[in-house]
Amino acid sequence: MIKELREAVTGVWSMLVGLKITGKNFFQPQVTVHYPRQTVESLEGYRGHIDLVAKEEDPYESKCIACGTCYQLCPSSCIDLRARQQGAKAQEILPPHPDMVNMPIELKKKVAHPEEMVREPEYFYLDYNYCSLCGLCVQNCPSGALKFSSDVYLAGYSRQEFEYDLLARLRYQAQKKEK
Amino acid sequence: MIETIPTQLIAIGVGLAAVMAFIGLNGLVLVYLERKVAGFIQRRPGPYEVGPYGLLQPLADGLKLVGKQMFTPKGADAFLYWLAPIISIAPVLVCFLAVPFGPHVTIFKDMNVGLILILAFTGINVLALCLAGWASQNKYALLGAARDISQSVAYEIPLLLSVLPIIFMTGTFNLYEISMGQGSWPWQWHVATQPLAFVIFFICALAETNRAPFDLPEAESELTAGFHTEYSGMGFGVFFLAEYAYMIIACSVATVLFLGGWNGPLVSGWWWFLTKVYLLLLVMMWFRWTYPRVRFDQLLNLCWKWLIPLTVINLLITALVVAI
Secondary structure (H helix, E strand, C coil): CCCHHHHHHHHHHHHHHHHHHHHHHHHHHCCCCCCCCCCCCCCCCCCCCCCCCEECCCCECCCCCCEEEEEHHHHCCCCEEEEEEEECCCCCCCCCCCHHCCCCHHHHHHCCCHHEEEEEEEEEEEEEECCCCCHHHHHHCCCCCEEEECCCCCCCHHHHEEEEEHHHHHHHHHHHHHH | CCHHHCCCHHHHHHHHHHHHHHHHHHHHHHHHHHHHHHHCCCCCCCCCCCCCHHCCCCHHHHHHHHHHHCCCCCCCCHHHHHHHHHHHHHHHHHHHHHCCCCCCCCCCCCCHHHHEEEEEEEHHHHHHHHHHHCCCCHHHHHHHHHHHHHHHHHHHHHHHHHHHHHHHHCCCCCCHHHHHHCCCCCHCHHHHHHHHHHHHHHHHHHHHEEEECCHHHHHHHHHCHHHCCCCCCHHHHHHHHHHHEEEEEEEEHHHHCCCCCCCCCCEEEEEEEHHHHHHHHHHHHHHHHCCCCHHHHHHHHHHHHHHEEEEHHHHHHHHHHHHH
């Protein structure tokens, strides 16, 4: 009985808090603009489709390490990427571990130093037609290579116009910046 | 020719036309107000394209509704289907007869059963919604109707029990007399002596008029549009108008019983009455844009576990005090 009473009191209190919030909002200035007569200048915080983030030292290269986390996490399967492996020196033979002495020579040869490996995306496509803008890819990218773009005014005549080659987009943006 | 028509009949005709005009005008004002309140609470402008400040928006909406084709669904009971909106709006016209808008703006001053008349006629709306749901030949509509009946039947009890303390205190059902019995200042109104009854009455009024958070009969996310799923054009429009008319009636009764009616500080008059009614309507809209829709078990639990026991206790205490 006491528990129920307490629940009722806290429930009524939370309802009053709700009324206070909406009541306050009623008297505050509006946050939307009369589009298309007015447009906003800053689109910070807008969550458009995803975009690749460029490396600081080279604006033509993305920070992506092609680990595939985004590809695996995407609930709509709208990301498609393939990794290219570079710099892995397959010939280099590390000093054999005592346990490996008796192993066949082919296995020993395939061991490469991990630090030498460089993985980068060969291609990175986004089919924005299927994207649900959940942001899981951006949240979970281990290298911080993904961001939301601020493209608000998207329009097109066909679905193909919303299938993006993000690497080409990155290079195009870098080029545009240089000019 | 005119001499042969009794003056009472002319008076009734004029009164009815005035009431209908009032309901229609209120519908327009409230539709506009509802959308503006929603906009302001969500910090956007609301309608602003049609006319200055979007003032002509409800008129445009109304024209659109009138212009739409009215069709009867296949397999529906056409007679009952079209009877439902009429039954929904007709009783509300009678309810306005008993509402004392001001000391001189009252249709029947000596209507001894004013309150009973309103309570009885507003109850007919349940039948209209039931018919609408049943005759539509649509499962969503039927579910909406079933919800409305269980909700209205449940909330009718605390509604009546919250009105009774005022009847005990004033000893009359005449709304004009109840208004007269209250003073100009807020502490002389019945809300000062019966705050609990006022709160419960208001909650029940929300549920009886199917307003959010108790808008389960037309729950658009679960039941498409509930009992009026199949209604198009003015079929739907009449239900909509009736809902707003019932809201005005509910707020008017709350104003008369608890908020002093037309009495107000400085100058009393019908403007005080309408101000109070519109303030209550604004609170109803504020609730709608604040609270999410309740679940059905929550709705019934609130009624049976909290409102009815509280009203009974309140009634017993009032009866005891009045007897002493």
